[in-house]
Amino acid sequence: MSLTTLRRVEVEERIGKEGATLTPAERRVAEVVLAQPQLVAFGTVADLAEAAGSGAATVVRLASKLHYDGFTELQSAVQRGLARQLRPAAERIREPAASDSISRHLDLEIDNVASTLRSLDVEALDDLVSHIAHPSHRVHLLSGDASLGVAQQWLGELSALREHVGLIEGNDVAVQRMLAHMEPVDTVIAIDLRRYDRWVVDAVKSCSARGAWIAAVTDSLLSPLAAHADRTFTVAAAGGGPFDSHVGTLALANLVIAGVASRLRTEATHRLDRAEEAWRESGSLTDR
Amino acid sequence: MSLTTLRRVEVEERIGKEGATLTPAERRVAEVVLAQPQLVAFGTVADLAEAAGSGAATVVRLASKLHYDGFTELQSAVQRGLARQLRPAAERIREPAASDSISRHLDLEIDNVASTLRSLDVEALDDLVSHIAHPSHRVHLLSGDASLGVAQQWLGELSALREHVGLIEGNDVAVQRMLAHMEPVDTVIAIDLRRYDRWVVDAVKSCSARGAWIAAVTDSLLSPLAAHADRTFTVAAAGGGPFDSHVGTLALANLVIAGVASRLRTEATHRLDRAEEAWRESGSLTDR
């Protein structure tokens, strides 16, 4: 996996070079610098001195021996090194690296999936699954134009598991119709990322006013969708091309849908069996 | 807050909760906190204020609104969050997520993306990109029912880059119409996985007979689609629930579309700009 781009950082380099000339106390400090760079990046001279069992002056002297102007400069160097590791793949992909475009996209998409699922709140997920699995709550999907395909994917699979799942298109008629029939027990899943479609934002507001339970799938907790949502799911959507990547959103969808399926096991199985039966009879599916 | 490690980083959690009560300037600061946590972790109040275009006092006020004792405490919280990400990315990717079920899906989806993109043949990819980028070739998308949403996603984004992209629905009328108008220079992208939709297989055969150039996006080189395709792309689609995961397919789509976009740079840019202009005039997109 090309994700392991660990570069030896400047500081380590210098410690290696000057290592032989370090005094015992300085060496102890240097060991801490290598072993716990966070302590250097986030801490103070005193913290580092304590961790190394030395005095503050020794810490500063080490920085000088490594040809830094002082502890502050050493700290900056360590911070730069850490920042490199912290940089999301989204930024790495822009740099004119030698690596080919496939592996750059690979990094990016893996990052999207990992970030999206790892930032997921378990309670929020359970809550969403419960709402979708509740048979008497109708489910309405709202999606911005850019994520319409992914929303269709949610729609298709949720429809296979339960009834009364709908996707609202972005025209006023459809939106108004949905709002007219909305009950306070209905569930709304709104999917839209930055450069939000105004109609989605407006529709979410209206749904909220009508008392629907709303889940927002969006790019930021500060998104206008989040403001009216009962639960917000943030997705990472860094794209290597001109568009956002909805790979993270789709991974989230799969997770949610799997949860709904297991919650609705018996009923869903019946539905799926009936569909299977229909396909078999009509011969519309084939193994080869 | 107790021993339970919050998966969504504490700071984000709090921003989400208080997001609605933030003033405009505070909101700008919060956006920077979310977008550039390093700036908070490594920087000073003044740095953050400058990045957000606000005063130092606003930064401190935001910290208070998030129920921190002051900026220093907010900074510590961000540092703790970042420290978790400081491990090498490769390790982090497989790190268990908040629940077993999420971890399982995470592994699964990462494998789907990685397997799909790793097995990709560069020449085949270039070939597909070239065919799509060729302006005089019309592009037809065919998709099985299960991957319809993903196909819609291809459609939407390709349509933003060039003209004459169509998605054929699975009814005879539409298929026959497409076949009737097909030219030998047309490009067909057929997306369908195991338990193939018979109509897709048949349509691909017919397209092949008419001399179209065919790319198959499918699950195996032994797929019936592969038999008639000029290029075959295999995708990994292991799903954690009852359905296949199309995350790998979508990742492939993004890669292809990014390739097409860079191939069509000038024309595509014009198209995108015109669309942007239209959105701006109609006010249908919003930043908040």
Add this chain to the structure above:
DNA sequence: AGTAGAATGGAATATCTCTTCCAGGATTCA
């Protein structure tokens, strides 16, 4: 249009941190 209230940034202040200096202690070499 006017007023009350919130919002905002600048400046003063209190706190914290880095750096420098120095004296006591350890080590080395004759």
Add this chain to the structure above:
DNA sequence: TGAATCCTGGAAGAGATATTCCATTCTACT
């Protein structure tokens, strides 16, 4: 063994930073 040198940490001062307060600006409502 003694002297010279190096090593080391504490403490003071220099510098930077967070916080608080307040005057100005903006906004919303009458």
